[in-house]
Amino acid sequence: MASVTIRDVAKKAGVGVGTVSRVINQSPSVSLATREKVLSAIAELKYTPSPIARRLSLGKTMTIGVITPFFTRSSYIERLRGVESVLSQSEYDFIIYNVETVERRDKYFREIPRRERIDGLMIMSLPPTDEDTWRFAESEVPTVLVDAAHPSLSRVVIDDVDGGYKAAMHLIELGHRKIGYISDYMKDSPFHFTPVQERYQGYRNALADAGIEYNSDYYKQGELNEQEAQRLAKEVLSLPDPPTAIFAYSDTQAFGVLRAAQEMGVEVPEKLSVIGYDDIELAEYLQLTTIRQSLYQSGVRGAQLLLEQLDEPFPEPKEILLTTKLVVRSTTAPPCC
Amino acid sequence: MASVTIRDVAKKAGVGVGTVSRVINQSPSVSLATREKVLSAIAELKYTPSPIARRLSLGKTMTIGVITPFFTRSSYIERLRGVESVLSQSEYDFIIYNVETVERRDKYFREIPRRERIDGLMIMSLPPTDEDTWRFAESEVPTVLVDAAHPSLSRVVIDDVDGGYKAAMHLIELGHRKIGYISDYMKDSPFHFTPVQERYQGYRNALADAGIEYNSDYYKQGELNEQEAQRLAKEVLSLPDPPTAIFAYSDTQAFGVLRAAQEMGVEVPEKLSVIGYDDIELAEYLQLTTIRQSLYQSGVRGAQLLLEQLDEPFPEPKEILLTTKLVVRSTTAPPCC
DNA sequence: CTGTTAGCGCGTTCAC
DNA sequence: GTGAACGCGCTAACAG
Numbered sequence: 001m002a003s004v005t006i007r008d009v010a011k012k013a014g015v016g017v018g019t020v021s022r023v024i025n026q027s028p029s030v031s032l033a034t035r036e037k038v039l040s041a042i043a044e045l046k047y048t049p050s051p052i053a054r055r056l057s058l059g060k061t062m063t064i065g066v067i068t069p070f071f072t073r074s075s076y077i078e079r080l081r082g083v084e085s086v087l088s089q090s091e092y093d094f095i096i097y098n099v100e101t102v103e104r105r106d107k108y109f110r111e112i113p114r115r116e117r118i119d120g121l122m123i124m125s126l127p128p129t130d131e132d133t134w135r136f137a138e139s140e141v142p143t144v145l146v147d148a149a150h151p152s153l154s155r156v157v158i159d160d161v162d163g164g165y166k167a168a169m170h171l172i173e174l175g176h177r178k179i180g181y182i183s184d185y186m187k188d189s190p191f192h193f194t195p196v197q198e199r200y201q202g203y204r205n206a207l208a209d210a211g212i213e214y215n216s217d218y219y220k221q222g223e224l225n226e227q228e229a230q231r232l233a234k235e236v237l238s239l240p241d242p243p244t245a246i247f248a249y250s251d252t253q254a255f256g257v258l259r260a261a262q263e264m265g266v267e268v269p270e271k272l273s274v275i276g277y278d279d280i281e282l283a284e285y286l287q288l289t290t291i292r293q294s295l296y297q298s299g300v301r302g303a304q305l306l307l308e309q310l311d312e313p314f315p316e317p318k319e320i321l322l323t324t325k326l327v328v329r330s331t332t333a334p335p336c337c
Numbered sequence: 338m339a340s341v342t343i344r345d346v347a348k349k350a351g352v353g354v355g356t357v358s359r360v361i362n363q364s365p366s367v368s369l370a371t372r373e374k375v376l377s378a379i380a381e382l383k384y385t386p387s388p389i390a391r392r393l394s395l396g397k398t399m400t401i402g403v404i405t406p407f408f409t410r411s412s413y414i415e416r417l418r419g420v421e422s423v424l425s426q427s428e429y430d431f432i433i434y435n436v437e438t439v440e441r442r443d444k445y446f447r448e449i450p451r452r453e454r455i456d457g458l459m460i461m462s463l464p465p466t467d468e469d470t471w472r473f474a475e476s477e478v479p480t481v482l483v484d485a486a487h488p489s490l491s492r493v494v495i496d497d498v499d500g501g502y503k504a505a506m507h508l509i510e511l512g513h514r515k516i517g518y519i520s521d522y523m524k525d526s527p528f529h530f531t532p533v534q535e536r537y538q539g540y541r542n543a544l545a546d547a548g549i550e551y552n553s554d555y556y557k558q559g560e561l562n563e564q565e566a567q568r569l570a571k572e573v574l575s576l577p578d579p580p581t582a583i584f585a586y587s588d589t590q591a592f593g594v595l596r597a598a599q600e601m602g603v604e605v606p607e608k609l610s611v612i613g614y615d616d617i618e619l620a621e622y623l624q625l626t627t628i629r630q631s632l633y634q635s636g637v638r639g640a641q642l643l644l645e646q647l648d649e650p651f652p653e654p655k656e657i658l659l660t661t662k663l664v665v666r667s668t669t670a671p672p673c674c
Numbered sequence: 675c676t677g678t679t680a681g682c683g684c685g686t687t688c689a690c
Numbered sequence: 691g692t693g694a695a696c697g698c699g700c701t702a703a704c705a706g
Contacts, residue, residue: 016693053683116387353677390699
């Protein structure tokens, strides 16, 4: 029952272990005859090379680590699915490190990026600090960021300025002039890259391009959840001169807006247009107009990028920019009455 | 830059590698003094043991494999989250093998259960054949099934007979006598354990207990998706004497029923009661009455069970039976008019 | 208590 | 082309 090793195969085939190793690794310098012998010995013994031993000898772990927050949320699942689709075709295993608390993030940022543990690291939506990246560099583990950015790290990001612009512009083209925006909190960030800032920027740009004056009463920030968005939407809709359209930072928040409108008896899309962002599953279900991010694609591209960089001895930080797409459904319409 | 090894630490601390190994592995037989020395050497050198080398030496891989279909679906995510919560506390890594096709399942069933690869295996919702289990046994990799069963394997299963019973009985207690059931296809299975059969059984039992005659016109099977369920629901609702309540095999299918009712102008719950199964996220959102499975719990229990069996030299197949819970929301009501 | 040594299973020189 | 020997980093068994 003791698992069969390369040595057993060698003995059975009447060759040296080196030769067996060569045929396994497709080395060209093996005569056809011996190759055959070895192959049949392998088959008879049902031999499978030990990945562990292989890794130790190779000095590579053949596994990729993925650090992701809330891997249970649909947006992360989508990205992970993209990652899985490419990694499962490669010979790399991948293991998910799920972070739900700051402590966990810190722990993982400290412990995971080690050559002894993984060959490559992917981090989703968790912008590293300068100090973090410094440590990553020191560990020499190729790293790529997905949905986060840092100048010294490879990354695949969504063009959120453009996405925010598209959302606002859709509303504008419909004829709206009074456009609210309910956003996630805009935290201060050392890098001017966060989606929050970018979408806001896109929103502002669109208004500017259309010659619409920005009205700060229409702009609200709050926690990224439905309840909070609902509360904020009510505030905005209670204004003496309420907006005729609202752009929500995320689909989840858009649902909050929808609920607020419903409670206040404001018809959508007749009296109020609502557009979200992300295009999560529920969005289609509820026929929400939204901006689609290619979440799946970002996972795919991230994994591909990482795989590439694994081979390069000294990978240059590279940026892949993904674009968004407007998906018109039934929560937006021209302002009426 | 070459990573620091146990030998470096030993040299720096002026001790043998064995001693270093001992302090790392918390062996009690090390004097406090030397332990201190070693510890500080480790700290200075920023030494981290190589998991790979450790595994090779130990003869254990310290990783658990989880084979799951469609890990992207909310029900699997829930289970995986449970698994993750216990495994991340252990020293085991875990890697997910996602199967979306039969080929992949076969491939994984063949390649993954190997001592050289993993120490323990968890399989979700994929009932193995006798031949499979035979191979699993041969590989000597402790295996536990979650949401699937085989007499020779440890497993955590949901009491689906009871769940189906609860669903139907809820409808009955509300006063319904004409109760439809839209099910997944009932494939033939060598084991009489599948959820499909069990829920159906529960449904039948409830009818029998209430003295209601079974009407085969009310029973439909189809693909497990919304569209198909919608189609089936329309058929049933078009009957000359349509049911006043429908039990759907899954929440997803229940949504199809809801949609069918909506299209046909049948009000829910006034004219038609609908109950689903699973209690996925969307269910709460849409206020669907349903049967809650403790998906998360089943992941937790499965992982715990596996961890236990890892230590036992010759683990007995064990079964953990989880119960369901009726969650009443607003799609069920007494039959009216 | 602690240093030394022999593997764990494989990839890889090096001579043959 | 091919076999033998060494090393990857660590644990465990054995002396001392």
